[in-house]
Structures are given as structure tokens and as C-alpha cells.
Amino acid sequence: MRSRLTPYLLALxxxxxLGAFLVVPxxxxxxxxxxxxxxxxxxxxxFSFGNYADAISQYSPQLLRSLWYGGAAxxxxxxxxxxxAYWIAFRGGNRKATYLFLLLLPFFVSFVxxxxxxxxxxxxxGILLGPLKDWGLLPSDFQITATAFAVISGLxxxxxxxxxxxxxxxxxxVDPRVMEAAHDLYASRTTVFRKIVLPLxxxxxxxxxxxxxxxxxxxxxxxxxxxxxxxxxIGNIIxxxxxxxxxxxxxxxxxxxxxxxxxxxxxxYARALGTENVLEAAAR
Amino acid sequence: xxxxxxxxxxxxxxxxxxxxxxxxxxxxxxxxxxxxSWHGFTLKWYRELFAIDGLTDALITSLLxxxxxxxxxxxxxxxxGLALGKHRFKGQGATNFLVFAAISTPELVMGASLxxxxxSANLPRDSITIIIAHVLFSLAFVTVTVRARVxxxxxxxxxxxxxxxASPWGTFRQVTLPAILPGVLAGAMLAFALSIDDYVVxxxxxxxxxxxxxxxxxxxKTGIPPQVNVMGTLIFGIGVLIAISQSIAARRRG
Numbered sequence: 001m002r003s004r005l006t007p008y009l010l011a012l013x014x015x016x017x018l019g020a021f022l023v024v025p026x027x028x029x030x031x032x033x034x035x036x037x038x039x040x041x042x043x044x045x046x047f048s049f050g051n052y053a054d055a056i057s058q059y060s061p062q063l064l065r066s067l068w069y070g071g072a073a074x075x076x077x078x079x080x081x082x083x084x085a086y087w088i089a090f091r092g093g094n095r096k097a098t099y100l101f102l103l104l105l106p107f108f109v110s111f112v113x114x115x116x117x118x119x120x121x122x123x124x125x126g127i128l129l130g131p132l133k134d135w136g137l138l139p140s141d142f143q144i145t146a147t148a149f150a151v152i153s154g155l156x157x158x159x160x161x162x163x164x165x166x167x168x169x170x171x172x173x174v175d176p177r178v179m180e181a182a183h184d185l186y187a188s189r190t191t192v193f194r195k196i197v198l199p200l201x202x203x204x205x206x207x208x209x210x211x212x213x214x215x216x217x218x219x220x221x222x223x224x225x226x227x228x229x230x231x232x233x234i235g236n237i238i239x240x241x242x243x244x245x246x247x248x249x250x251x252x253x254x255x256x257x258x259x260x261x262x263x264x265x266x267x268x269y270a271r272a273l274g275t276e277n278v279l280e281a282a283a284r
Numbered sequence: 285x286x287x288x289x290x291x292x293x294x295x296x297x298x299x300x301x302x303x304x305x306x307x308x309x310x311x312x313x314x315x316x317x318x319x320x321s322w323h324g325f326t327l328k329w330y331r332e333l334f335a336i337d338g339l340t341d342a343l344i345t346s347l348l349x350x351x352x353x354x355x356x357x358x359x360x361x362x363x364x365g366l367a368l369g370k371h372r373f374k375g376q377g378a379t380n381f382l383v384f385a386a387i388s389t390p391e392l393v394m395g396a397s398l399x400x401x402x403x404s405a406n407l408p409r410d411s412i413t414i415i416i417a418h419v420l421f422s423l424a425f426v427t428v429t430v431r432a433r434v435x436x437x438x439x440x441x442x443x444x445x446x447x448x449x450a451s452p453w454g455t456f457r458q459v460t461l462p463a464i465l466p467g468v469l470a471g472a473m474l475a476f477a478l479s480i481d482d483y484v485v486x487x488x489x490x491x492x493x494x495x496x497x498x499x500x501x502x503x504x505k506t507g508i509p510p511q512v513n514v515m516g517t518l519i520f521g522i523g524v525l526i527a528i529s530q531s532i533a534a535r536r537r538g
Contacts, residue, residue: 007371011379014364014423018382021420022389025397032400084295087288101527102296108523109303110481112497113516116508117302120309120320130321160299210388218390221483225504235392235484242396242488252400255393262388 026259033252043248052257055250059237063254066234069148070217073155074209077163080156081208085164086197089171100168103161111158115225118157122150122226146228154222159215163208170204171197203272210269214262234258303520310513318507329510336511342499343515349411349495350479353418357475361423362468365430366460370437386424394421395488402489409491417489418479425478426471433467466534473526480519 033051037043056063088099106114121128122144132138144150174197182192220235227233234254241251309319313326334340368379398417402409441463445455461468483497490498500512 007367007373010363010367010371011373011375013360014427015379015382017360017419017423018386021398021401021416022382022386022394025401026389026393028400028404029393029397080295083288084292087285087292091285091289097531099292099296101531103299105296105524106299106303107477108520108527109306109516110497110500110519112481112483112500113306113512114302116500116504117305121302121305123320157299157302160295214388214390218392219484220392221501224501238392238396239487242399248400251396255396258390259393262390263385 029252030256032248033256035249037249039246039248048249051249051253055253056257058250059234059254062232062234062237065231066217069152069155069223069231069233070213072152073159073216074163074213076152076156077160077212078205078208081160081164082167082201082205085167085171085201085204089168089174100165103164107161112221115154115158115221118154119145119150119225122153145226146230148231150226151222151231151233154226155216155219158219158222159212162211166207166211167201167204170201170207174200206269210262210265214258214265217261218258306513307517307520310510310517312510312513314510316507317509319510319513320507329514333511333514336509338494339496339499339509339511339515342494342496345411345493346480346496349414349418350476353415353422353479354472354475356415357419357422357426358468358472360419361426361471361475362430362464364423364427365467365471366434366464368427369431369434370439383424383427386420387428391421391482391484395485398485399488409489410493413489413491414486414493414495417485418475418482421482421485422475422478425474426468429471429474430464430467433464437463466530469530473530477523 031045032043034045034047034049035043036046036048036051084103088096092099109117123129129138129142129144133140133142178196179192182196187195217233218235218238220233220239223231223233223236238251238254241247241254309322310329311325311327312319312322313324313328314321315323364379364383367373368376368383395417398413398420399409401407402413407413437460441459442455445459446452450458481497482495483501486495486498487501494502496515500508503509503512
């Protein structure tokens with residue numbers, strides 16, 4: 001009897017924590033997102049789903065910009081990260097762990113500090129562009145910070161390791177004997193890659209996209225530090241609506257729209273590969 | 285393949301480049317508050333590391349919050365990791381899903397929804413609410429790390445302990461815990477790192493409490509003092525040392 005209860009007792013504290021501080025707040029936020037009123041008179045539940053339409057149409061420039069920055073950064077991460085994961089998985093030899101450690105090195109420095117350092121390197125008189133301007137290789141009014149490129153490169157920089165790791169894990173699992181068999185059957189290197197390696201690594205790519213796209217779209221730091229005033233993203237809007245304007249319904253509606261995109265992604269992934277696989281992908 | 289190797293190193297260097305900049309400018313003999321151009325080498329900022337009261341307080345607050353939230357997270361996360369890795373029970377699939385949802389909920393959404401909860405429950409925002417939030421976002425990571433380790437456990441060891449008359453608690457303390465300890469330690473490091481680094485969630489639930497990352501972002505406009513670089517460098521150095529010594533210890537064991 002005791003042993004049958006054990007798993008439930010072990011899970012109980014976490015259930016309480018996750019229930020009280022994740023599930024309940026998210027449900028409350030879903031409820032707030034359809035309320036109306038203001039911070040002085042209080043908010044009343046009116047099931048005004050129009051909040052979503054209003055918030056999305058009012059902030060559509062920032063929403064579209066966030067989707068475009070996040071999407072471009074995610075695509076850049078796949079393109080930059082895939083060859084790295086490929087090389088480490090197939091040519092890393094017994095130094096694989098070292099290469100992965102080097103890729104994770106930036107995580108020993110605070111996210112905030114890294115973004116500020118990156119801004120500092122890109123800034124007009126910073127240590128990258130300054131010398132180039134002094135040597136006359138760049139016009140003196142050339143700048144990268146406060147442009148779309150700066151924000152996208154910052155997002156790419158910050159989440160790239162989260163893209164490389166799941167791709168690496170899926171490539172590592174490709175059985176080399178399958179590739180040898182294909183070679184023996186006269187498949188060219190391109191064919192082996194196209195027909196065997198690439199399809200087998202797609203779950204890794206998908207897991208990477210899942211782990212990077214929504215955080216990148218929702219990130220308020222890169223836009224604030226690197227983007228100047230003309231590159232506000234939806235994360236900045238949600239922060240401002242919550243912390244400055246106290247417009248909770250609109251902020252909740254925007255947050256929940258983001259969450260919905262993510263939930264659909266997770267659901268598709270869990271359906272296709274099972275929850276255990278989802279966890280494993282997340283564990284790496 | 286040579287080309288790919290060079291490319292991989294280039295990406296590694298790119299990822300590490302802001303670290304070099306951070307370390308270098310901790311040694312910068314800058315005369316003003318803005319630390320953006322090179323003025324020669326000095327160790328002054330290492331001597332005057334704690335000269336800025338607000339910054340020192342923020343660092344201490346961050347360390348305290350990280351220690352407390354890591355302790356809570358490790359205990360309940362290890363319990364959940366054991367439940368998921370060793371047992372079959374009703375609601376396991378749902379629990380797995382919940383853990384994954386906790387990992388992938390955007391920080392912004394997590395912070396915003398927690399703030400709504402604290403506001404509507406009339407809870408004052410201070411270190412306690414920050415700790416609640418930090419346990420929440422590190423819990424799933426600890427669970428997943430411990431669970432991975434539990435899955436490699438040989439169940440016959442625990443059976444043997446039981447057959448030799450060990451109590452369930454004795455079996456756990458003398459057999460199970462030592463075997464999963466590397467996973468627990470890795471989870472603890474992860475929880476500590478996530479806590480001390482967090483900006484987004486904390487910015488929603490902090491009230492008037494200022495942590496290290498919040499202090500840094502708050503001083504972006506007026507200029508980041510070199511002490512921040514020095515503290516970042518020291519945290520980086522300690523983190524790398526711990527990680528390397530852990531991996532050496534793991535290799536010896538294994």
C-alpha cells in the first residue's frame with residue numbers, strides 16, 4: 001500500500017508548486033484577458049473576446065515586427081547552427097564534450113551582461129566598428145545598433161546554443177552503419193545527406209525551433225538594449241502594459257496569444273513524438 | 285571537412301567574444317563612469333570591487349535568493365525526478381506535459397501571469413515572491429536532469445538493499461541518493477545559474493527589491509561601472525572552475 005502511494009507523495013510538492021504558480025496564474029491570465037474595466041474601478045469578467053482583436057490590431061506593427069525578427073533569428077540559427085552540430089556529431093571524435101562545453105561557455109555570463117557586451121561591440125564607436133572607421137573602411141556615420149539587424153543578430157547570438165544542442169543530439173543518434181550501407185549501395189555524399197541524415201535530424205531541428213522561436217519573439221531585452229526606440233517588440237509592449245499602464249486585459253490577451261502559438265507547437269510535437277521524447281529533447 | 289572545422293571554431297569564437305570584451309573592460313583604467321573605450325590596464329576595479337553600495341547589495345540579494353531557491357528546487361525537483369523515473373503512476377503523462385510546459389513557457393508570460401496572481405491575492409512583492417518565481421522556472425530543469433540520471437539506475441541494487449534488510453529510507457540514503465547524486469548536483473548548479481541570471485521574470489515580481497541583473501539593466505542609461513565587469517568575470521571564472529572540476533570528477537568515477 002505504502003509503495004503504491006510513493007510516486008504520488010514524491011510528486012505532490014511539485015504538483016502543488018506547478019499548480020499554484022503556473023497553472024492557476026495562466027488560467028487567471030486567460031480569464032483577465034476577457035475582462036473589461038480599469039485599474040481604479042476594478043476589472044469585471046465580461047467575456048469580451050474583443051480584447052484580443054483590439055490588442056492585436058492596436059499593436060499589430062510590433063506583433064508583426066516581433067514575428068519577423070523572431071522568425072529571421074530562428075532561421076539564422078538553423079542555418080548557422082546546423083553545420084556546427086553536424087561537424088561536432090560526426091567529426092568531433094573524443095573531443096565532442098569539449099566542443100559542447102565551449103559552445104555553452106557564454107551561459108556562464110549573465111544574459112543581460114552578454115547583451116550589453118554585444119551592444120558595446122556593435123556600437124558606432126565600439127571596438128569593432130571604431131577601428132574600421134578610423135582606417136576609413138566604413139563611413140563615419142555608419143551604425144548597426146538601433147537597426148533591425150542589430151536586434152536579429154542579438155537574438156541569434158543569445159539562443160544559438162539552444163538550437164545547436166537538440167540538432168546535435170538527433171545527429172548523434174544517426175546510426176553510422178546506415179550511412180555506410182548507403183555508401184556501399186553507391187549513394188553519393190549529397191544523397192546520403194539528403195535521404196538519410198537530414199530526415200533523421202529533423203526532429204532535432206523542430207525541437208530547436210520550439211525552444212528558440214517563442215522566447216526570441218517574446219524577448220524584451222535585445223530590443224531594449226540593441227534596438228533603440230524604433231524597434232520595439234511585443235515583449236516590450238507587454239512589459240509596459242503590465243508594469244506602467246496597468247492595462248491588464250490587453251497585456252494578458254497579448255501574452256496569451258503568444259502562449260497559444262507555443263502550446264500548438266508543443267502539442268504537435270508531443271503528438272508526433274510522445275511526451276517522453278519532448279522531455280528528452282528539453283533535457284539536452 | 286577542414287572548412288567545417290574552421291567554421292565551427294569561428295562560431296565558438298563569436299559566441300565567446302562578448303565574454304572577452306567583458307573580462308578585458310574589467311581591467312580598463314577608465315576615468316569616467318562610462319566604460320566604453322580603452323584607457324589602459326589597471327587592477328583598480330578589483331580593489332574597489334565593493335565600492336558601489338547599491339551594486340554590492342544587489343549582488344548579495346541575488347546570491348541569497350539563488351541559495352534559497354536552489355535549496356527548495358533541488359528537494360522537490362529531485363522528488364519529482366524520482367517519481368517520474370522510477371515509478372509508473374496515473375497522471376504521469378500529464379505530469380510530463382506540465383514539466384515541459386514549465387520549461388517552455390516564455391519567461392515574459394510566466395512573469396506576467398505570476399504578477400497577476402500576486403496582485404489579485406494581495407501579496408506584497410519582495411524577495412519571497414522572487415524566490416517563488418525562481419523555484420517555478422528551475423523546478424522543471426532539475427526534474428529533467430535528475431530523471432535522466434534515475435533512468436540509468438540498476439533496480440537490482442535497491443532490491444538487494446531491501447533483501448538485506450534495509451528500510452526504505454535507508455535504501456534511499458545509502459543506495460539511491462549516492463547513485464543519482466551527480467544528476468542532483470548538476471540540477472543544483474543549473475538552478476543556481478538560472479536564478480542568479482534571471483532578469484525578465486524577476487522584473488515582474490520584484491516589487492522594490494533589486495537583484496544583480498536588475499541593477500545592471502537599471503544603470504544602462506547612466507553607464508555601466510567597471511565593477512560590473514569584474515563581478516561578471518569572477519562569476520564566470522567560478523562557474524567554469526566548478527564545471528571543469530565536476531567533469532574531471534565524473535571522469536575519475538567513471
